[in-house]
Amino acid sequence: MSLDTATVRRIAALARIRLEAAEVERMQTELNDILGWIEQLQAVDTAGVEPMAGAGAVALRMREDVVTDGGIAPRVLANAPDREGEYFGVPKVVE
Amino acid sequence: MHPTDFTLAGAAEALHEGLISSVELTQAHLDAIAALNPRLNAFLAVTAEAALREAAASDARRKRGEARPLEGLPIANKDLFCTEGVATTAASRILAGFIPPYESTVTAQLRRDGAVFLGKLNCDEFAMGSSNTTSAFGPVENPWRRGNDPDARLVPGGSSGGSAAAVAARLALAATATDTGGSIRQPAAFCGIAGIKPTYGRCSRFGIVAFASSLDQAGPVARTVEDCAVLLRSMAGFDPKDSTSADVPVPDFARACGRGVKGLRIGVPREYRLDGTPPEIAALWEQGLQWLRAEGAETVEISLPHTKYALPTYYIVAPAEASSNLARYDGVRFGLRETAAGSDLRDLYERTRAAGFGAEVKRRILIGTYVLSAGYYDAYYLQAQKIRALIKRDFDEAFGRVDAIVTPATPSAAFGMDEKQDDPVTMYLNDVFTVTANLAGLPGLAVPAGLDHQGLPLGLQVIGRAFDEETVFAVGGAIERAANFRALPAIRAGVG
Numbered sequence: 364m365s366l367d368t369a370t371v372r373r374i375a376a377l378a379r380i381r382l383e384a385a386e387v388e389r390m391q392t393e394l395n396d397i398l399g400w401i402e403q404l405q406a407v408d409t410a411g412v413e414p415m416a417g418a419g420a421v422a423l424r425m426r427e428d429v430v431t432d433g434g435i436a437p438r439v440l441a442n443a444p445d446r447e448g449e450y451f452g453v454p455k456v457v458e
Numbered sequence: 459m460h461p462t463d464f465t466l467a468g469a470a471e472a473l474h475e476g477l478i479s480s481v482e483l484t485q486a487h488l489d490a491i492a493a494l495n496p497r498l499n500a501f502l503a504v505t506a507e508a509a510l511r512e513a514a515a516s517d518a519r520r521k522r523g524e525a526r527p528l529e530g531l532p533i534a535n536k537d538l539f540c541t542e543g544v545a546t547t548a549a550s551r552i553l554a555g556f557i558p559p560y561e562s563t564v565t566a567q568l569r570r571d572g573a574v575f576l577g578k579l580n581c582d583e584f585a586m587g588s589s590n591t592t593s594a595f596g597p598v599e600n601p602w603r604r605g606n607d608p609d610a611r612l613v614p615g616g617s618s619g620g621s622a623a624a625v626a627a628r629l630a631l632a633a634t635a636t637d638t639g640g641s642i643r644q645p646a647a648f649c650g651i652a653g654i655k656p657t658y659g660r661c662s663r664f665g666i667v668a669f670a671s672s673l674d675q676a677g678p679v680a681r682t683v684e685d686c687a688v689l690l691r692s693m694a695g696f697d698p699k700d701s702t703s704a705d706v707p708v709p710d711f712a713r714a715c716g717r718g719v720k721g722l723r724i725g726v727p728r729e730y731r732l733d734g735t736p737p738e739i740a741a742l743w744e745q746g747l748q749w750l751r752a753e754g755a756e757t758v759e760i761s762l763p764h765t766k767y768a769l770p771t772y773y774i775v776a777p778a779e780a781s782s783n784l785a786r787y788d789g790v791r792f793g794l795r796e797t798a799a800g801s802d803l804r805d806l807y808e809r810t811r812a813a814g815f816g817a818e819v820k821r822r823i824l825i826g827t828y829v830l831s832a833g834y835y836d837a838y839y840l841q842a843q844k845i846r847a848l849i850k851r852d853f854d855e856a857f858g859r860v861d862a863i864v865t866p867a868t869p870s871a872a873f874g875m876d877e878k879q880d881d882p883v884t885m886y887l888n889d890v891f892t893v894t895a896n897l898a899g900l901p902g903l904a905v906p907a908g909l910d911h912q913g914l915p916l917g918l919q920v921i922g923r924a925f926d927e928e929t930v931f932a933v934g935g936a937i938e939r940a941a942n943f944r945a946l947p948a949i950r951a952g953v954g
Contacts (some may be wrong), residue, residue: 366828378781378827379788380820381808391884393821394828398602401770405837407845414843415850416689417672419657419702426698442792449788451801451916 365395460952461486462628466531466685468710469631473520473530480520480530483631484513484574487532490951491576498599500614500624500951502537504577505544512574519572526572528692534630536621537578538585539565539676540665543860549593551581552814553793560664563697564634564676571692576630580620583816584677584784584920585641585669588888591875592818597938599869600649600872601627601947605913608948610799612872612914615645615888621679622649627952628951632689632733633678636666638673639772640892641870642906646679647867647917650906650945652687652934653679658899662697670779671702673772673896683905683934687711690927706925714928714934720754723934725860732869739916741865742908746864746918749940750933760859767845767896769886774829774842775897780819781826787814821882835907850898857923865891865939867904867917891919901927903934906943910933915945 371391374446375382436449443457445452460485464472472478488506516530521617540546540558547553556676565575582592590598590613597618610721616621618635622645622812635642637655646653650948654677661676668674680688691712696705726747731740747757788808791796794810815823829838856863869890876886895902902916918937924928 368866370828374824374828374831377831378787378823379586379804379807379811380810380815381805383812390821390824394824396881396883397773397821397825398828401773401838404767404774404841404845407764407767409840409841409844409846411847412844412847413887415847416842418850418897419672419704420659423701424705426714431497432758435559441559442556444789444793445796452498453790454801454806456803 366391366398461530462490463953464631465682466631466680466688467682469531474525479515480513480574481510481697482530483530484509487630494627494629494951498601498623499579500598500620500626500627501577501622501628502547502549502580502595503545505575509574509576516572516574528568529572530574531572531631532574532576533568533632534576534579534624534636535565536581536618537579537882538636538638538667539634540667541575541578542566544578545889546578546667547580547595548584549595550602550816550819551594551794551816552787552811556792558665560665563662563691563699564666565769567692567695579624582617582619582669583819584780585617585636585638586780586818586822587616587641588644588885589613589878590616591879592816597625597875601949602650602872602914603948607912611875613648613875615648615872617641618679622646622653625679625681626648626651626947627949632678634676634684634693634927635679636674636676637896638669638776639896640889642677642679643892643902643919644868644888646904647906647915648872650681650915650947651681651945652683652686652903652914652938653677653904653925654690654901654903654907654930655895656690656694656927657701657901658703660694660925660927662703663698664699665698668783670776671783672779673776683903683931683938684712684715684904687715689929704925709928711927711931714931717932717938718753719933719937720748722755722862722929723860724750724755724757724933725760725856725863726757727760727762727765727863727865729762730865730944732890735866735869736910738868738910741916742916743866743922744939746907747828750864750936753936754942760856760860763853764845764848765894768849768897769890771842771845771849772897773825773886773891774838775846777822777826778830778839779826781823781830783792784819784823787811791929811852848896850893853898853900863921864933865919865921867891867919871910871912871914881916895921900924901930903930905937905941907941908936908943909945
């Protein structure tokens with residue numbers, strides 16, 4: 364399966380990464396090389412195999428449903444590029 | 459003896475006997491960094507003042523008779539570990555200006571046990587790479603030289619290239635590192651030192667910049683197997699702040715290093731005999747097995763039939779998880795923000811991520827986004843997760859017959875900085891022997907075992923059962939004693 368330039372642009376948009384026109388073709392070649400190489404996995408018989416999501420314990424631990432953190436807005440905001448009061452600042456979203 | 463030549467355990471003993479102070483030991487390492495780091499680029503930040511302050515406090519504490527396990531030992535941290543109040547970059551422009559308001563569990567435990575931190579170590583950007591050439595802050599140079607081509611600048615491996623280069627060149631007694639597909643073991647092998655990726659869940663991932671969460675594990679690199687064992691004991695342990703942290707006791711790993719291998723069954727996987735592997739790597743592997751047989755182990759040929767699918771499986775699973783993990787870099791909450799006149803929120807995201815991520819990180823995010831996208835999820839991601847289960851099953855069956863598995867650590871010695879850079883897939887093949895342990899969640903240790911014809915170090919890898927690092931250390935210790943690896947890198951502290 365080979366990605367065309369429209370698909371490369373669509374994936375980049377999904378990933379929220381701006382690609383300049385000049386970058387699209389090079390990225391297309393590199394992604395197709397990688398996808399061509401992983402294509403070999405389609406030949407493996409996995410009928411009846413349960414997918415493995417992680418390498419740790421099968422079931423995650425449960426814990427008490429209690430507040431363990433919070434009330435540290437100044438520390439949470441300390442690295443924000445822009446802030447207004449106790450909020451992160453972003454360009455206007457709603458007119 | 460130059461103070462930077464101590465092993466971690468040796469320095470601990472010298473401090474205990476009063477032969478040297480932590481301030482002297484720390485100053486010697488800071489001097490070595492000042493002299494050699496401009497060339498090696500292993501450190502991204504040196505916290506000299508804090509280190510000397512900690513060292514002085516440590517010496518005072520020792521005088522009071524309150525020395526802790528790592529008291530006064532100067533080490534350094536891969537810049538993937540969040541350190542409170544000290545910039546943490548993951549070697550990426552996108553984390554520009556980020557000062558963590560909290561400490562990673564692993565580094566907090568090292569501090570708890572008395573370690574002195576020299577600074578933060580370079581790595582591949584977001585730990586994505588096998589040569590440390592994807593760092594936004596320039597490549598790290600391997601302190602080793604080819605005997606027949608001494609002018610060629612070599613890579614230290616990656617992604618923990620700064621950690622391995624710093625320890626090999628004696629700029630730190632030992633270092634923390636992380637390993638998602640081989641990022642501890644491959645650079646350790648390239649730099650002639652030891653390094654262990656422990657069992658998944660052994661070390662908390664809390665406060666480590668995430669790459670692929672089901673594969674990422676922290677571990678130490680150091681100049682001896684015992685030093686790795688000493689450091690791992692402090693790094694490991696249950697942490698409620700990581701939902702995949704294993705609630706199991708942490709043994710005294712160092713005791714296992716001298717245990718010997720008598721009666722152990724050592725698996726030799728036939729699928730790791732690859733076409734195109736240099737004959738000297740095959741010969742070193744056979745030599746390693748002979749050493750173990752001479753110490754009373756039995757070697758057994760085993761089969762891990764899905765080995766050849768491990769790398770392509772990894773290059774679906776890891777980018778998929780990375781594309782999800784790296785969604786947090788949005789230019790809003792921390793790090794870089796890029797906008798143009800009239801940017802809306804979406805444009806802010808897209809410009810920030812375009813400017814902040816390097817080429818390899820972008821490639822992996824796009825691959826991950828694609829394999830998780832509607833219509834392709836089953837064919838790529840689900841299929842990869844099933845093959846991952848088959849790879850783990852291969853190991854489960856093998857460990858019914860053997861106690862540990864021994865393989866080469868890498869398919870080559872360190873290569874030149876300008877080599878293997880044209881094609882991503884060629885670079886990915888570096889991890890062919892290491893990536894299986896990440897997919898299966900198993901511990902893997904790289905031990906320096908010999909030199910190639912160019913005088914560059916080569917390592918062997920020991921893989922063990924989940925949570926059986928002790929057998930891994932026992933086998934690694936036996937290989938280390940038999941190999942008696944004494945060669946030194948050309949660039950190192952205390953020379954010239």
